[in-house]
Amino acid sequence: MFDIDNFKQINDTWGHKEGDNVIQEISRLLRRVADETGVSGVDAAGFNMTDFEGMCAKEYELHGGDSLQPVPVILNVKSPIGRWGGEEFMVLLQDSSLKTAIDFADRVRVAFNDITFEKAGRRSVSAGVxxxxxxxxxxxxxxxxxxxxxxxxxxxxxxxxxxxGENDG
Structure with missing residues (x-):
């Protein structure tokens, strides 16, 4: 799960249009890294993927009434990336080791740090794996x-x- 750090500050300081740009960029980045690393959606034995399908948030809309180009919002076997909440994204990896998932998350984190937004400048993202x-x-x-x-x-x-750990949840 990824979350854009200090996202509220982006919206409050530079407006929702800049916040929308940041959301669209992380969506593109997640898809690009998934394509480059060859990850696919989860459908592992013993785990019911249908529990996750459709659990993502609804399309994000600009406050001015204009609709954004929708980002992937439904997690499924064909699309392992989904928008989970306002600035949160979920990625489910199939047949991947924990190390692969950690490497994927860190690759996204580092690449996101390198992006410079027009108004918001450089931003960061946190991840839980x-x-x-x-x-x-x-x-x-x-x-x-x-x-x-x-x-x-x-x-x-x-x-x-x-x-x-066993006591994590």
């Missing part, structure tokens, strides 16, 4: 990854935190 457990419900997995993301924010942002 988990490995799905056999038989784990979508709700339990989401709680664990959300806790990992929260720890990334608490640890100063612009980092990737992994949730591996």
């Amino acid at each position: 988990i490995e799905l457990r056999k038989g784990e419900s979508a709700d339990a997995a989401i709680v664990r990854v959300d806790k990992a993301l929260y720890r990334a924010k608490k640890n100063g942002k612009n980092c990737v935190v992994v949730s591996e």
Whole structure:
């Protein structure tokens, strides 16, 4: 799970149009890194992908009434990337090791740091990473990854935190 750091500040300082630009850019970046690394959606044995399908947030709209070009908002086997909330994105990786997921998240984080936005300048993103457990419900997995993301924010942002322990959720 990815979350754009200090996103409210972007909207409050430079307006929702700049915030929309940042959201569109991370969406493009996530798709590009997924394409470059060859990751695909999750459909692992013992994990019910249908629990996740359709759980993403609705399309984001500009406050001026203009609709944005929609970003992927539905997680499914064909599209492992989905918009989870206002500035949160979820990526589900199939047949990937925990190390691959960590490397993917860090690659996105570093690449996002290199982008310079017209008004907002350089920004950062935090990520929480988990490995799905056999038989784990979508709700339990989401709680664990959300806790990992929260720890990334608490640890100063612009980092990737992994949730591996049995007591994480």
